[in-house]
Amino acid sequence: MTEGRREPPSEPPSEPPSEPPSQRTVEAERVGPLLVERHRKADGRALILYRAVAEDGAETAAGG
């Protein structure tokens, strides 16, 4: 039920990106304990990255 952008496995894996991976960071903000960065992918789709931050705003290691 999911989705992917990558080419099929038969595609050469070492080919470098042919387009900028991310056009720009739209905005960055705090949401609760997270720092949120909003990007646009090269094809126009939204990409949002979330990072845990401490009370003082420092990034924390939330583990994987």
Added chain:
Amino acid sequence: MGELRFNELRAEQVDYTIDRQERTFLPPADHCPLCPTRPGRTATEIPFASFEIAVFDNRFPAFAAPRGAAEVVVYTDRHDGSFATLAPARARALMWVWRERYATLAARADVEYVLIFENRGVEVGVTLHHPHGQIYGYPFLPPVPAAEAAADERLGGCAPCELLRRELADGRRVVYENAHVAVYVPYAARWPYEAHVVLRAHRASLPRCTAAELAGLADALQALTRGYDALFARPFPYVMAVHQAPTGGARAAPSPAAPGATDPGRAASDPVDPGGGAGGHVHVEFYPPLRTAEKLKYLAGSEQGGGTFIVDVLPEEAARALREAIAGAA
């Protein structure tokens, strides 16, 4: 783009999205589109060398603006593992991501219901193994939340509140509790090891939860999923669905900051009051297809033709086994 057709005999919408036939299907790990992008390699969905949690518009959406939304939520940049094996801090952070996405999608005029879910395991149709979930913003109210609203009506108030009260009073099907959340196999479970993870307090949606409640929810979800994996000593497939209030009623005053559509990354601080409409109580339902370690429960004649589930395991027995598995996995 997809096409909605109304099925008169079932009184339900059917979504035809034929482009999804082309979506990536079980690629090898070194071609995973949800991994971070490695130097010198073709960009994945996340064109960064590392990340914590990422959300992006589904490349093969079942719903898309101006008729809904479909997003992918990647829990970690590590390819292996599962929700159960996330560090507790990451699982708690994920609750905030869900909260933010619900609030943002609730603000959109073309989204009537936000469903956060995860399909785990090829048994339930997973096409990528990297730990991730999805979010659909439906442009209509789907049948399941509509049935929950009908249950509210039938029980004369919040149905999940009443059912939680009954389960805690009975106790036989409760498998885990913390200060903010209880987990039980429901009295009339449709799947052998179905479980519901329910906020004790009446909260219509995640934006209405306190930080402590979100943490309690994450802890309960991890306790259950770790218990699932311990139950048969194997990765336990499931469908996980986060149930919250419909969002159509939350937009009494549509905001110009919520244009709908073209920007699913809008801020969560939108001035709507998501989840403040009628109905809804935050709970997470798990539908695992296994009935034994090797045997699947199929939706067959009675389930599909008659709409009646035939179940091989009594909920009380399933709860006993699951309770022991959760305790053993703690």
